[in-house]
Amino acid sequence: MDYLIxxxxxxxxxxxxxxxxxxxxxxxxxxxxxxxxxxxxxELEEPAKQVSPxxxxxxxxWDPADMPWNVSDLRWRKATIxxxxxxxxxxxxxxxxEAKAIMIATDNDPSGEGELLAWEVINAIGxxxxxxxxxxxxxxxxxxxxxxxxxxxxxxxxxxxxxxxAYARQRWDYLSMxxxxxxxxxxxxxxxxxxxLLSQGRLxxxxxxxxxxxxxxxxxYVKKPFFEVKFKDNNDHVYARKVEKDDDQPAFRHSDxxxxxxxxxxxxxxxxxVEVTKQEEKRQAPNGLLDLAKLDAxxxxxxxxxxxxxxxxxxLYEADYVSYPRTxxxxxxxxxxxxxxxxxxxxxxxxxxxxxxxxxLEARAKLVRDQNVAHGANRPGSKVPSDLNExxxxxxxxxxxxxxxxxxxxxxxxALSILGEDxxxxxxxxxxxxxxxxxxxxxxxxxxxxxEVYVDGDLPKDQLDAGTTALAEVMxxxxxxxxKPTKTWLFKKLASVGKYGLGTGATQQSTVAQLTDPKSRMxxxxxxxxxxxxxxxxxxxxxxxxxxxIADPEVTKDLFADMDAVGRFKKNPNEVLKTSEAVITHxxxxxxxxxxxxxxxxKVEDQPREKREITFQGRTGKLSLDYGDxxxxxxxxxxxxxxxxxTINVNGHPMTGKLAWKTYKGYDFPGFQTEQADWQRxxxxxxxxxxxxxxxxxxxxxxxxxxxxxxxxxxxxxxxxKDITGKLIFKKMDNGSTKLAxxxxxxxxxxx
Numbered sequence: 001m002d003y004l005i006x007x008x009x010x011x012x013x014x015x016x017x018x019x020x021x022x023x024x025x026x027x028x029x030x031x032x033x034x035x036x037x038x039x040x041x042x043e044l045e046e047p048a049k050q051v052s053p054x055x056x057x058x059x060x061x062w063d064p065a066d067m068p069w070n071v072s073d074l075r076w077r078k079a080t081i082x083x084x085x086x087x088x089x090x091x092x093x094x095x096x097x098e099a100k101a102i103m104i105a106t107d108n109d110p111s112g113e114g115e116l117l118a119w120e121v122i123n124a125i126g127x128x129x130x131x132x133x134x135x136x137x138x139x140x141x142x143x144x145x146x147x148x149x150x151x152x153x154x155x156x157x158x159x160x161x162x163x164x165x166a167y168a169r170q171r172w173d174y175l176s177m178x179x180x181x182x183x184x185x186x187x188x189x190x191x192x193x194x195x196x197l198l199s200q201g202r203l204x205x206x207x208x209x210x211x212x213x214x215x216x217x218x219x220x221y222v223k224k225p226f227f228e229v230k231f232k233d234n235n236d237h238v239y240a241r242k243v244e245k246d247d248d249q250p251a252f253r254h255s256d257x258x259x260x261x262x263x264x265x266x267x268x269x270x271x272x273x274v275e276v277t278k279q280e281e282k283r284q285a286p287n288g289l290l291d292l293a294k295l296d297a298x299x300x301x302x303x304x305x306x307x308x309x310x311x312x313x314x315x316l317y318e319a320d321y322v323s324y325p326r327t328x329x330x331x332x333x334x335x336x337x338x339x340x341x342x343x344x345x346x347x348x349x350x351x352x353x354x355x356x357x358x359x360x361l362e363a364r365a366k367l368v369r370d371q372n373v374a375h376g377a378n379r380p381g382s383k384v385p386s387d388l389n390e391x392x393x394x395x396x397x398x399x400x401x402x403x404x405x406x407x408x409x410x411x412x413x414x415a416l417s418i419l420g421e422d423x424x425x426x427x428x429x430x431x432x433x434x435x436x437x438x439x440x441x442x443x444x445x446x447x448x449x450x451x452e453v454y455v456d457g458d459l460p461k462d463q464l465d466a467g468t469t470a471l472a473e474v475m476x477x478x479x480x481x482x483x484k485p486t487k488t489w490l491f492k493k494l495a496s497v498g499k500y501g502l503g504t505g506a507t508q509q510s511t512v513a514q515l516t517d518p519k520s521r522m523x524x525x526x527x528x529x530x531x532x533x534x535x536x537x538x539x540x541x542x543x544x545x546x547x548x549x550i551a552d553p554e555v556t557k558d559l560f561a562d563m564d565a566v567g568r569f570k571k572n573p574n575e576v577l578k579t580s581e582a583v584i585t586h587x588x589x590x591x592x593x594x595x596x597x598x599x600x601x602x603k604v605e606d607q608p609r610e611k612r613e614i615t616f617q618g619r620t621g622k623l624s625l626d627y628g629d630x631x632x633x634x635x636x637x638x639x640x641x642x643x644x645x646x647t648i649n650v651n652g653h654p655m656t657g658k659l660a661w662k663t664y665k666g667y668d669f670p671g672f673q674t675e676q677a678d679w680q681r682x683x684x685x686x687x688x689x690x691x692x693x694x695x696x697x698x699x700x701x702x703x704x705x706x707x708x709x710x711x712x713x714x715x716x717x718x719x720x721x722k723d724i725t726g727k728l729i730f731k732k733m734d735n736g737s738t739k740l741a742x743x744x745x746x747x748x749x750x751x752x
Contacts, residue, residue, distance in 0.1 A: 002030040003132070004099035006092065006118055008106040009038050011318040012139055016105060019141035020148075027148065033099070035092045037106070041085040042078040042120045044174055048667060050074045060667045062181045064592070068584040069178060071577055076171065078120060082730070083686055093125035101130035103151060108135045108374065109326040110504055112166030112567065119163050131155045137333075137375050138317075138324050140382045165567030168576045172559070175580040176201060176550070182584075182591050183544045190595045192602050198541045199522050200587075202559055203503055203511045205541075205551035208524060210485070210493050211534055212542035217482040224479045226253040227260035231438050233274050233467025238475075239431065239438040248479070260474045268472040272432035276466050277439075279429075283422040285364055286450045288330045289377040290414040291505030293494075294456070296512070297487040298410060300530035304403045306487075306513035312395055312403045319394045320383035322411055324375040326506040332376040337368045339382065340415055346384045351412045357453050358419040367418050379415040380408065396746060413454035420450025423460075430466040440466070485532045487512065498557040536601055543597040548587040555583070614670060616641060616659055621670045623659075632672075645675065683710050685728060690740045692728070699724075701742075709742065726750065 001024075007013045013036035017023050024033040044050070047059035051073045058066045059073075080086040096102060102122055106114035115133075122131060133154045136147035154160040183198035229252065231239040243250050254260040290298075296309050316322045323336075332340070340347075341361050348355045385391055391408055392401030424447040432438040445460040452459070483489070494508050495501035502508070514520050515538070516527040524538030534542060545551035559579065565571040611622040614637070623640075625632045628650035632640070639646050640659035647656045660673035680691040683706065694700060697719060705715045709728050716725045726744035743750050 001033050001098045002100050003032040003103045004092075004096050004101070005032055005034050005103045005105050006121060007034065007036045008114055008117065010036050012036065012105070012107075015139040015141075015318075016144060019144040032103075033095055035095055037088060037092075037117060037121060038085070040117045040120065041080055041089050042124060043081055044170070045077045045079050046667070047074070047177075050077055062185045064182055064185055064588060067178050067182060067588070068581050069175065071175065071581065078124070080124075089121065089124055092121055096125055096127055099129070101132050102127055103132045103134060104154070105134055105136075105147075107324075107326070108133075108162065109324075109506075110328040110374070111169065111326075111507065112162035112164075115160060115162035116166035116170060119157060119160070123157075129155075131157075133160070135374070137336075138320075138381070140320055142382075159569075161567040161569060164569075164573055165563050168566045168573040169563050171573075171577055172563075172580050173201070175577065176583075178584050179548075179550055179587060179591070182588060183541065186592050186595050187540070187544065187598060190598070192540075192595075192598055195540065195598075195602070196537050197521055198537070198544050200541070200545055200548070200550045202550065202556045203507065204515060204522065204524070205545045205548070206497075206502060206553040206556050207490065207494070207511065207515065208534070208538060208542040209545060209551040209553075210490060211525065211532055212539065212546075214482055214485045214489075215534060218484065221481050223481070224255075226255060226477055226479075227257045227474050228253050228477060229260055229264045229268055229472050230475050231268075231272055231432050231435075231470040231472050233470035235464040235467040237430070237440050237442065237464075237466055237470075239272075239440045239470060241437050242439070253477075257474060257476075264472050264474060268435065270434070272434050272438070272470045272472070274430055274467050274470055275433040275436075276428065276430045278427065280427050281424065281446070282427050283424055285422050286367065286418045286420065288367060289332075289379060289418070290410060291327075291330065291378055292325055292509040293487075293491040293505035293512075295378065295407065295410055296509045297491055297530060298456075299403065299406055300487050300527060302406060303529055304399075304406070305516065305527060306509060307517050308400060308403050309407065310510060310513045312400050313407055315395050315400075316391065316404055316407060317381065320381045321385060321391060321394070321408060322381045323377075323379045325378070326504070327375040327378060328504040328506070329373050329375055329377050331367050331369055331373060332379065333370050333373050334363060334368055336376045336379070337363050340379065341419065343380070343384050344416060344419055347380055347412050348416060350385065350388055351409045351416075353413060353416050353453050357449070358416060360419050360421050360450075364418065377415075378411060380412050410454075417450045417454040420453045421447070423447065423449050423451050425460065428463075428466060432470055487527070487530045487532060490532060494553075497553045498561075500560075502553060502556055503560060539601045540598055543600065544591055544594045546590075546594055546597065548590050548594075549583045550587055612637065614641060616670050617661065619661065619668075619670075621661075621668065623670045627672045640672070648672075681706070685710055685740060686712070692740050693742070696724075696726075696742045696744075714745075 005016060007016055013034055016034050020027045020032065020034070025031070047069070048056045051059050055073055059069065080089060104115065104118040106118045108114055131154050132151040134147040134151050136143040157163060179200035180197060183200055184195060187195045187198060228240070233239070241250070241252055252263070254263070292313065295313075296306050299309050300306065313322060313325050317325055344358050345355045348358060385408070388405045388408065391404040395401055395404050423445075426444040426446060427441070428444060429439065429441045431440075442463050443460060444463045444465075448459060490512070491505070491508055494503070503511075512525070514522055515525045516532075517523060524535055524541055526533045526535055549555045562571055562576045562579070566573050566576055610625045612625055614621065614623045623637070625637070627648065630648045630650050632648075636646055636648070643658065645656055645658045647654050649655075655674050657672050657674040659670055661668055662671045662673070681694045682689060682691050699717055699719050701709065705717065708715050712727065714725055714727045716723055718724075724744050726742055726747075728740055729743040729750065731739050731741050731743055
């Protein structure tokens with residue numbers, strides 16, 4: 001076999017199978033075999049497993065005294081995510097023995113994530129042969145075939161810039177988990193012992209800082225009215241004096257209305273003559289296409305969550321209805337432009353755009369180019385649906401169906417707008433002849449053109465000509481109150497940092513999707529139709545991050561730049577990793593001091609969590625003396641150490657259990673283990689024993705259903721007049737642990 005072609009997931013595998021004519025065979029004189037991962041098959045192990053046994057306790061610890069870590073202590077070990085991942089890895093390894101080269105065909109997204117997960121597989125199977133990389137613009141058959149014709153040799157892993165960039169990012173983020181441990185530990189040590197994970201990160205912390213600063217500005221806003229003399233002409237245009245930047249109190253703005261009236265009477269009481277100083281016809285071309293962040297900001301106003309938008313877009317992409325989601329391009333190639341031109345009438349009919357408005361069929365240089373374009377801007381895909389309802393057939397659920405239609409509609413109108421002619425308007429500037437410091441400016445639309453296809457906001461309104469005469473009057477104003485933070489505002493803030501902004505639109509959208517997901521451990525932002533507010537946990541996390549480097553957007557901007565430099569071989573990855581120690585060392589005392597700010601949103605709990613060092617079954621560890629709201633007495637601890645079962649009252653319910661050794665993220669510790677409750681059933685799943693819930697809702701699983709569930713198979717049963725399909729899955733809980741449970745197919749945690 002010439003090529004073992006590694007795709008990122010099963011859906012991509014299917015696309016390649018269709019494009020090349022089979023899962024294996026011959027293509028252009030080369031024999032090949034397709035295989036797929038399912039995203040990352042491996043992940044970095046817990047810190048305690050990355051170091052020598054002598055350092056294990058230090059790296060298990062959340063105690064600030066054990067940080068910052070020494071990067072040279074870490075072995076950077078990776079392990080398969082689960083048994084399914086291990087099985088896939090074994091299959092890929094077995095097939096690779098027959099191959100002359102492995103061809104990486106994972107996503108080539110700007111972060112290098114596809115490169116990283118491919119090299120994880122290649123390294124894990126011990127491959128020593130040739131490695132090739134192809135870069136299709138999308139997963140359509142023509143683009144796959146085009147990419148297959150020009151593979152790049154990346155056998156030397158250290159010369160693969162995309163991999164090095166992702167390598168640096170992954171390891172930097174891993175090291176930054178210390179900041180989450182520090183934030184959480186400082187808060188708990190100060191008495192906030194029920195505080196959840198307070199996670200800090202290179203993008204999430206600046207986002208939370210922006211939101212917190214805006215919320216504080218709103219809370220601290222004090223209205224300061226002022227009175228100012230302005231002229232208004234006979235066509236209602238207002239003429240005012242220029243307020244210099246950063247001048248909050250110009251002399252002509254009076255706190256007392258009487259002073260403004262005196263100024264008017266003494267100096268400005270006579271009518272003024274309007275003098276037009278500029279009247280120039282101008283043209284404005286379309287600015288560019290929507291990226292994923294802007295798409296999210298618009299759709300959120302319709303009630304769609306960031307997580308739903310992200311998942312729905314991905315599904316539409318896999319079905320060829322839209323282009324690659326995680327692009328950083330704001331332009332498209334000539335070929336992509338020509339495809340849009342060819343499909344314009346069909347797409348316009350779908351989304352209600354007048355085809356007669358789409359007359360600019362020559363590519364604009366600022367929107368179409370063939371150099372330095374990876375995927376092209378977000379736009380409709382190669383497959384045009386027969387009607388918008390067709391899109392609902394590839395997603396699950398009514399809400400996802402509505403979201404799919406709106407995603408396509410917005411992308412289509414945004415893309416079609418570049419086929420509209422330039423917006424034409426007259427720019428008018430005028431002043432009061434007798435008092436030329438009083439000026440006005442406005443636009444008079446002549447031809448809306450592309451703005452009638454798509455405009456972000458309201459269409460320009462018709463304006464009357466400048467008047468001929470104007471009268472002065474006292475007008476009241478006030479310092480502007482900060483508006484509520486919205487996604488539109490946030491994404492603009494992120495885009496305004498530095499020359500290129502903080503991350504791509506897709507990265508920003510993905511981070512906000514996590515922060516606004518109520519099921520996430522990092523549910524820090526509430527999204528109310530595109531308006532954002534900090535949750536209590538988000539507020540605590542933001543307060544802990546005040547004044548830190550990790551929450552400083554300029555630091556994050558430099559970090560993004562450093563990682564890009566690694567990808568261009570301008571910087572050594574290990575040099576970038578050293579900056580993590582500088583950030584953590586700088587931020588530790590600030591995080592500790594910021595605990596004092598938490599009293600704004602939380603109360604110190606009366607009794608700190610107490611632990612006792614014990615020896616049990618020949619092993620030593622620290623036993624927490626608290627279980628729920630129950631505090632173990634000395635007598636109960638003695639009974640537990642003797643191996644006895646005891647019954648305690650937890651949150652008003654009796655619970656029976658005994659002492660046992662538990663494991664959490666590689667850390668072994670003694671703890672109270674409850675006995676199997678009446679609502680539980682003990683089963684064997686994938687060779688291990690688990691206690692699971694006997695029922696889902698009010699449905700009690702039958703023995704026949706348990707047989708299928710224990711075998712890892714799906715079952716279907718009737719529940720409240722509906723068919724429910726699902727299976728047993730290790731579901732991630734809010735505290736970071738996993739629990740074996742029945743998960744229905746409509747649940748976001750469900751995987752095939």
